[in-house]
Every structure is written in structure tokens, then in C-alpha cells.
Amino acid sequence: MSSHAAQLPTDRPRGVDVPACRAVVRQEIPGLYDGAVGAVAASCASTPENVLLAAFAALVHRYSGENHVEFRAVQEGGKEALLRFSVTGGSTFRGLAGEAGAVARPGPEPARLGVRVGGAPVGGDDRPYEAQLVLPAVEEGSRWAALHFDERLFDPATAQRLLAHYGQLLTDGVRHPDRPLAELALLTEAEQRRFLLDWNDTAARLPHEGRCLHEVFEERTRQAPDAVAVAQGAVRLTYREIDAAANRLAHHLRGLGVGPDDRVGLFLGPSPDLLVAVLGVLKAGGAYVPLDPAYPRARLTTMITGASCVALVSRAEHAATLTDGEHPVVRGHLVLLDRDAAALAARPDHAPEPVAGPDNLCYVIHTSGSTGRPKPIALRHRGVLNNIADLNTRFGVAAGDSVLGLSSPSFDMSVYEFLGMTAAGGTLVLPAPGRAKDPGHWAELAAQHGVTVWNTAPALLDLVLEHVERTAAGGPSPLGTLRLIMLAGDWIPVKMPDRTRQLAPDARFISLGGATEASIYSTLFEVEATDPAWTSIPYGRPMANQRTYILDEALRPVPPGVAGELYLAGDGLAVGYLDLPDLTAERFLHWSYGPVTDERLYRTGDLARFGADGLIELLGRTDLQVKIHGLRVELTEIESVLRDHPRVKEAAVAARPDRTGAPALVGYAVPREGADLDPEEVRGRLATRLPAHMVPGAVLVLPAMPLSPNGKLDRKALPAPPSPHARHEGGAVSAEEAPSGPWEERIATAWREVLGVEAIGRDDDFFALGGDSMKALRSMTQVPEVTLADLYRFPTLRKLAANLRDTAGERGAEEGAAGPE
Structure with a gap:
């Protein structure tokens, strides 16, 4: 087998054992050897058998997405040959049938796929095939085909589905022999209904429909005004206090001209002030733009100008970062909660007249952008509240619950902590200033407040588990009051659920997936028990009023087991990228297929596949985007900043696994002619323009970038950084x-x-x-x-x-x- 030959996707990982086709399924295929097959064969001076071989090559291409297909064909009388096809989505059935007579030289490894025409030999074929299609000879007059397969790799249902799709592709291919393969029907109508409609039957009526986020907080304030909304250190503020402060800020912002869809930057760390500011902006009708004080000034400048902020809310201690210097960042109104305290206190403490509705913007959050500039994503109240209401209803989150607020305000998981928990009437518990990065402090807070809900990226849970395991000295676990653990943003280690239950035995363990462009979370899977065969935690199924599709490059749905790109749809979709119509059109599209008409989709860039029951498995990425500790990073954005260095001619960035298997960023730079590059100085410069998680841990200086034969950067040939142990x-x-x-x-x-x-x-x-x-x-x-x-x-x-x-x-x-x- 050629090293790059296509392989069928398997239900279980390939091992080191030699494959063997010990199992078989059979199916009648009506189109075998009918007149249409003969007509196609005659039109390209070929044989009906070659048309059937071409159909198998087309099937392997559609299942694998690979262009180089090879298999060993054995025909009646024992004649056999290795056939090798070059198949693309633009290939045609007629063209492939003409190629089927060309015999290829054997590769360094035996072919793992086979086709036999004329029935299987007694005792089966002893060649090391993963799968072998067995077809009757023309003179047999039979329409029954069989697929022999290795049961260690494929489930019988998968093999049966392969046979059915072979028949479907053959039938459509001989009807339309000059139509591109990418456009031929692979799924039956029944499958289309099941995959596209039944698996997306998520319509549900949820609380707070037609409301805005701040209106739900107001409702909770009326129900329990003296309940604690937020706690930080010795500070405990009730719903009544937060609501009144937010109302005063909202009136102040209205006086400055803030109205529906206007953006207001919030340059505040996690604090009660931030909750007040979020609600104040929403009550004024605007959309808040979180700005992490830990970010470099250059990035904050880009975010504020890119979101066209008309005002900025901060405190004097933070604002100096943006207002000092020759070129101040803030160009709109500046509201400082401490400096302007007297003016704010004079404002009414009742809610201003509502001017925004559920389809107005509620926030704009930035994610890493491939152009070198962060992308501002504009979200609506309707989508965000749908997600929050789904989680709170599904898991019974209510008054008496509390969550640790550990997510950066610039990360959309913080939206659930600030607005989701308070929508349920619960309490947001925030780390003390200066201790937000201290897992020991998190454990103390969990025990002190009896925290019931955990909502972070997996890496943060791992930190606190590690701390508690290391410092355990008997007695109750500080995480013992947790009843709900929600993790998202990155791969969850398969052993983490069982490890967590050792310290939080009563907690439900939830894996959540999605994208900022789809209002926090879109998919959900509850890990009740881990399967030893899992290589990863399942990605889940679509949540309430949300839908998922896995499509190939031609935007056609793929069968279960076949990898494609994950697309999201439903109530959660963002308006788009703020003031970036071309980028919005590239990632958000309208789509129709089979029973689905004019569905608006978001293209995630995630590579995924369905299981036979519709459960989604995440496989990786289709582009240069990676997750670093739960945060989305475009490698091209880092490359753009690295390329801006005055002594750098060319730049590249890669994510390589560290000793634990987690992705670690490595930068590569080619200096300009005659220039010297100091890797430590380059890293230091990057740290002034990028958040800490986007700064490569190592920068390698290269004489030239490795190129592929077509002159493009060969990312696979970029050298690994030297071993840290070498010195x-x-x-x-x-x-x-x-x-x-x-x-x-x-x-x-x-x-x-x-x-x-x-x-x-x-x-x-x-x-x-x-x-x-x-x-x-x-x-x-x-x-x-x-x-x-x-x-x-x-x-x-x-x-x-x-x-x-x-x-x-x-x-x-x-x-x-x-x-x-």
C-alpha cells in the first residue's frame, strides 16, 4: 500500500495487528449490472466490472476525503491487479471507469482494501484486508453483494451502511456519469431525514423567552432582593444593591447618548463593579465589550477601536493604562466608577425605560483573528438567554446555588458566571484581587461558600484537583459541595471525570462544546461513566433550539463515522463579526439540502464525525486554529505580530505537544539580511502585544523557512525546539x-x-x-x-x-x- 493511500474511517483505532476479514454482511444492490452500468462501460470502452470498481473507488474517496485510492482487485478466473485511482470531488463516474483498467505497480506495503468479482473463495481471502467488497460475476445474474471486514475495526452496522452507500453511489453515478462525484447522492432520503431533522429535533420552550438578560436579573431582584448576588472577599452585595447601582449607571450612560446596539468597553477585572457595569450597559440598551486589564495596551487599542466603543467604564487605577501617554486609547466618553461616584449617586436608582429587545446586541467578545487583529463577535440577547435558560432548566440551577467566577471577562464562559448564575437567583463568588490565579484560593473559596457549580476550561479544574490532591490531609474535600461541573473550551482528559469524582462525589460531570459565535455553548454530553475504549470525551449532541451539521467540502452531509466540518445553527448564532462583512460572509452562510431549507450556519473549522446514534466526536481542526488552555488561538495572528518585528523577514508559529501532550506554541523567525535576532528579546516584544497565552514559549531563529515543492511553507518540516533537558x-x-x-x-x-x-x-x-x-x-x-x-x-x-x-x-x-x- 502506498503510504498516502486512502483509508476507510474505522469505528475503533487501528492497532499493530495484521488486519483480517473474518466478518461479513450481505445486501441486495438493485443497480448491479443493469442497463445503465453497461451503457457507461460501453461509452468509455470499458467493462461493467470496471464500472463497479470505479464505484468502489468513488465510495472510498467520499468516505475518506482522500484523493489517492488504491485496492487489489481479483476478477473471475483469478486475474488480479493493484488498481490506483486519483480521485477528486470533480472526478466523474465515466472518467473513473476508464481509469479502472490501468494496473499500478505494487507499493512497499500490501493494499488494505480489496474487491473480488465472482464470489469469495471457500474459507475466505487470507490477504490482510481491512475490508473487501465481494461482487457477483456478470453471468451469475445475482444482485447480492457482500462486504468482508475486520470486526476489530468496524461494527457490523458500519459495514452494512458502507454496502448501502456503495449501492446508492453506483445508482446515482451511472444515472449521471458526467456529474462531479462531490454532487452525487450518497445518503438515502431516510438517512437525510434522520441525520438532518431527527438528530436536530431540539425545539423547546424555555423560561424568559422574548426577554433580555438584564430583565431576568430585575425579575430575580423582585423575587429575592436581599439574596446575595456577588461575593468577593469581605464584600457581599445583594440583588437589590447591584440592581440599584446598575440602574444609576444605566441612567448615566443614557445621558451620554448610549442606546440600542451602542458598544461600551468595560475595562475592569472580575469584581462586583464588573457585574454592575455589565448590567448597567445592558439596561442602557447597549452592548458591553469586555477588556481584560491584563492584556497589552496595543491589543486593547485594537479591541476598543475595532468595536467602535462610544464609551468606556473603568476605575482610575486601570484607566491610566489607556489614557496616559502621547496617544491615549479612549476617544469616547470615559466613566470612572470611583472618580464619578458622586455623579452616579445622583442618578435615579430605578430602571430606565427599556429601549432594547431580544434581538439587540448584548455583548461583543473578541477572539483571535487570522488577519493579525482580534475578531469582534456580536451576540444578541435572544441567543445568549436561550443558552443560559437551557442550562439552568436542564440542571435545576436555582437560588442557593453558587459558582466560582474564574473565567477571564474576555472569555465567553464568564457570561454564564456573571449572567447565568444570577439569572437563576444564585451567587457569583469571585476570587480576591490578586489571587485569581491561585488554585489554593479557589479551593478555599469553594469550601468557604459551599460552591455548587464549577464552570471553567478543563485546565483550571486540573489545577485545583492537583492542588487538593497534593495538600489533602484527611477530612472533607473542599470540592465536596459541587453538584454540577461544566467544562468547555478544550479537550477533556478521559480520566478527569473519575478523578474528579474522588473529590466531588455528588457532582454531575458535563462536557460542553460550541463557539463564541454561537452564544457560549451549543453541544452537551453528560459523562455518567467513562468507557475504557474512549480516546476522547464525546462532544455531545445539540442543546435546546440549536442544531449541528457535519458537512464535507461540497457542503453535503456525511454519513456517521465519516469526518467532516462541524457547522452550528439555531437561536444562538451571532449577528456576525462587527463591521467585517467579508469575514462574516465567509464564516456565516445560508444553506439548503434535502429537507433543510435556508438554514443559517456558522462554519466552526472543527473536524468532527457522528456516531451511529448521532453522538458527535470531535477530531481536531481544519485550519491553523488551536486551543491553548481552553482559549482559541489563530496561529496566523501570532505570525502577523511576529512578522512586524523590524528585524524579522519571515515568521511562522506552530503548536507542538509538550511532555504532557498538551499543545505548546513555538515561534520561528528568519532574520532580515545582516540582522541579528535575540529570541528572548523577540518573546519580550510579543508579550507587549499579545495576551500571555498567545506568547510562544520558545522562538527559534532559522536561516530560511522550509518550503514544499510548490513553494509554500512546509509546516510539517519546521524543526522541533531543542530538548529542555539537553543542557x-x-x-x-x-x-x-x-x-x-x-x-x-x-x-x-x-x-x-x-x-x-x-x-x-x-x-x-x-x-x-x-x-x-x-x-x-x-x-x-x-x-x-x-x-x-x-x-x-x-x-x-x-x-x-x-x-x-x-x-x-x-x-x-x-x-x-x-x-x-
Whole structure:
């Protein structure tokens, strides 16, 4: 078999064992050898058998998406040959039938697919086929075909479906021999109804239909005005207090001219102020734009101007970042909650007259963009509230529940924490300022407040599990009150549900999928028990009033088991990308097929497939987008920023698995002629323009980029970064390089554990050793005096320790190393 020959998608992973066709299914195929088959054969000077072989090549192409199809054909009388086809969506049945007579030279490996014409030999075929199609000879006059298959790879239902689709493709192909293969019917009408309608039968009446997000908060305020809406440190604010403060801000914003669909930037960290600001903007009729204070100024500038913010709400301590300097970022109205406290207090504390409806914008959230600029995604009240109401209804979230607010305001999972939990009448619990990245603090808060709902990316749950497991000393688990765990944004380790239940035995474990462009979540799967055969947690099924489709490149639905691109539809879809009509038209489209008419779709770029029962399995990406710790990252955006370096001629970025298998970013740069590049300086420059999770852990300087034969960048040939262990073979460092002093020794201990390295020298760079933002958080749980900003500014052991000596003194290192009594 050629190394690039197409393979049929299997139900279970291929192993190392030699395949064997020990199972068989049979089916009648009405179109075998009828007049249409003979006519096509005659038109291209071929034989009816070759038309049937061409149909099998077309089937393998449609199932695999690959262009190079080969299989061994054995015909009546024992004549056999290896056939190799070049198949595209533009190929035709007539053309393939003409190719079927061409014999190919054997490849270095035996073919894994076969076709036999004239019946199977007694005892079966002993060749190592994964699947072999057996067809009757012309003179037999039979219309029954069989598929022999390896039951370790395929379920009988899959084999039966393959046979049925072979017949369907053959019938349509001989009727339309000059029609492109991509346009030939593969699914029966019954299958179309099942895959497109039955699996998307999600229509449901939910609470709060026709309402806006802030109106639901007002309803909860009327029901329980003295219930705690948000808690942070010693601060406890009730629904009545939050609602009154939000009303005053809304009147103030109305006075500044804010109305329906106007965007207002919120330059605030997770805090009660942020909840007030979110509701105030919504009550004014506008849409809020979250701006993370941790983001670099250059990125914030792009976000504020790209969203056309008419006003910005912040506090004096944050606003200086945007207003100082020669070119201030804020060009609209600036509202500072502390500076303008007196003016706000003078505003009415009742709700202003409503001016926005469910189809108006509620927020604009930015995600990484392939053009080098973040994409502003505009969402409506209707879609977001549909998602929140579905979750709260489905899982009985209500007054008495509470959630930890751990998501960045710029990440749409925060929408459920701030607006979803309060829509249920529950309490939002926020980390204390300065401790938002501390898993130990999260565990303390969970125990202190009896937190019942967890809503994060998997990496954050992993951090707190790791902390609790490491510090457990008997007694009740701090996570023991959790009853609902919702994870989204990234792959969930298969072992995580069982691991979590050791510490939160009563919690329901929910995997959620979706896209910011579809109002937070679109698919759901509850993990009641893990299957040892799973390679990943299932992606799930569409949620209430949402729909999912998996389509091929020609926008035709694919059968179960076949990979295609995942498309989302339904109430949750965004309006589009704000003021970017071309990009909106590229990713949002209107689609009709079979029983579906004029459905608006969002193209996710996710590669997925259906199981036989409609359960979605996520396989990866179709483009250069990756998930880094649950956050969506366009590699091309990082490349664009890297290319802006004045001494960089060419740039590329790749995501490579680290020692744990998680994707880690690596940058590649070719210097301009005569220029020198310092990788540490390049990384530092990137950190001034990109969020921490988008800064590559390593930058490699190359003399030239590897190119493919057609002159394009060959991403597969980009070199792997040097092993972080190479400098210290044998797990030892010299006396001169060894950590010196309490700070260096304490940091080195944490780094060794987090990075999985045996030895660390004083001048080793945390990121060059394989560190990233999530590993930085893990190290900070052991050395909490370090901040993420510190680590990016002082990435070596020597420099970081020197900074800590200046800020915390030597005594701090000794006290921290001693730990709590």
C-alpha cells in the first residue's frame, strides 16, 4: 500500500495487528449490472466490472476525503491487479471507469482494501484486508453483494451502511456519469431525514423567552432582593444593591447618548463593579465589550477601536493604562466608577425605560483573528438567554446555588458566571484581587461558600484537583459541595471525570462544546461513566433550539463515522463579526439540502464525525486554529505580530505537544539580511502585544523557512525546539550554575516539579524549558509571591530570584519555604 493511500474511517483505532476479514454482511444492490452500468462501460470502452470498481473507488474517496485510492482487485478466473485511482470531488463516474483498467505497480506495503468479482473463495481471502467488497460475476445474474471486514475495526452496522452507500453511489453515478462525484447522492432520503431533522429535533420552550438578560436579573431582584448576588472577599452585595447601582449607571450612560446596539468597553477585572457595569450597559440598551486589564495596551487599542466603543467604564487605577501617554486609547466618553461616584449617586436608582429587545446586541467578545487583529463577535440577547435558560432548566440551577467566577471577562464562559448564575437567583463568588490565579484560593473559596457549580476550561479544574490532591490531609474535600461541573473550551482528559469524582462525589460531570459565535455553548454530553475504549470525551449532541451539521467540502452531509466540518445553527448564532462583512460572509452562510431549507450556519473549522446514534466526536481542526488552555488561538495572528518585528523577514508559529501532550506554541523567525535576532528579546516584544497565552514559549531563529515543492511553507518540516533537558545531561548542573540562595532554591524546586526536569541552572529560562502560562500558574501555587507578569519580565531563575529579593526580601523566601503550620 502506498503510504498516502486512502483509508476507510474505522469505528475503533487501528492497532499493530495484521488486519483480517473474518466478518461479513450481505445486501441486495438493485443497480448491479443493469442497463445503465453497461451503457457507461460501453461509452468509455470499458467493462461493467470496471464500472463497479470505479464505484468502489468513488465510495472510498467520499468516505475518506482522500484523493489517492488504491485496492487489489481479483476478477473471475483469478486475474488480479493493484488498481490506483486519483480521485477528486470533480472526478466523474465515466472518467473513473476508464481509469479502472490501468494496473499500478505494487507499493512497499500490501493494499488494505480489496474487491473480488465472482464470489469469495471457500474459507475466505487470507490477504490482510481491512475490508473487501465481494461482487457477483456478470453471468451469475445475482444482485447480492457482500462486504468482508475486520470486526476489530468496524461494527457490523458500519459495514452494512458502507454496502448501502456503495449501492446508492453506483445508482446515482451511472444515472449521471458526467456529474462531479462531490454532487452525487450518497445518503438515502431516510438517512437525510434522520441525520438532518431527527438528530436536530431540539425545539423547546424555555423560561424568559422574548426577554433580555438584564430583565431576568430585575425579575430575580423582585423575587429575592436581599439574596446575595456577588461575593468577593469581605464584600457581599445583594440583588437589590447591584440592581440599584446598575440602574444609576444605566441612567448615566443614557445621558451620554448610549442606546440600542451602542458598544461600551468595560475595562475592569472580575469584581462586583464588573457585574454592575455589565448590567448597567445592558439596561442602557447597549452592548458591553469586555477588556481584560491584563492584556497589552496595543491589543486593547485594537479591541476598543475595532468595536467602535462610544464609551468606556473603568476605575482610575486601570484607566491610566489607556489614557496616559502621547496617544491615549479612549476617544469616547470615559466613566470612572470611583472618580464619578458622586455623579452616579445622583442618578435615579430605578430602571430606565427599556429601549432594547431580544434581538439587540448584548455583548461583543473578541477572539483571535487570522488577519493579525482580534475578531469582534456580536451576540444578541435572544441567543445568549436561550443558552443560559437551557442550562439552568436542564440542571435545576436555582437560588442557593453558587459558582466560582474564574473565567477571564474576555472569555465567553464568564457570561454564564456573571449572567447565568444570577439569572437563576444564585451567587457569583469571585476570587480576591490578586489571587485569581491561585488554585489554593479557589479551593478555599469553594469550601468557604459551599460552591455548587464549577464552570471553567478543563485546565483550571486540573489545577485545583492537583492542588487538593497534593495538600489533602484527611477530612472533607473542599470540592465536596459541587453538584454540577461544566467544562468547555478544550479537550477533556478521559480520566478527569473519575478523578474528579474522588473529590466531588455528588457532582454531575458535563462536557460542553460550541463557539463564541454561537452564544457560549451549543453541544452537551453528560459523562455518567467513562468507557475504557474512549480516546476522547464525546462532544455531545445539540442543546435546546440549536442544531449541528457535519458537512464535507461540497457542503453535503456525511454519513456517521465519516469526518467532516462541524457547522452550528439555531437561536444562538451571532449577528456576525462587527463591521467585517467579508469575514462574516465567509464564516456565516445560508444553506439548503434535502429537507433543510435556508438554514443559517456558522462554519466552526472543527473536524468532527457522528456516531451511529448521532453522538458527535470531535477530531481536531481544519485550519491553523488551536486551543491553548481552553482559549482559541489563530496561529496566523501570532505570525502577523511576529512578522512586524523590524528585524524579522519571515515568521511562522506552530503548536507542538509538550511532555504532557498538551499543545505548546513555538515561534520561528528568519532574520532580515545582516540582522541579528535575540529570541528572548523577540518573546519580550510579543508579550507587549499579545495576551500571555498567545506568547510562544520558545522562538527559534532559522536561516530560511522550509518550503514544499510548490513553494509554500512546509509546516510539517519546521524543526522541533531543542530538548529542555539537553543542557543538563545526567540530571546535574555545575556548581557555578546550581541555584544559590533560598529564593533560587525555592523557585528551582517548583520549576522542577512543574516542568518535569531533573536539573535547573541559574540562567535557565522558564519558557525555554517548556513553560507556558498554565505551567506558570502551577509554579505560582508553590511560590505565590511570583506574579505572571514577573515571570514574563524575569524568565530566568537568577533574574526572578533577584526581583523577589528586591520586593519581598530574603526572609520571605525562608518563610514561604517553611509553609503553613
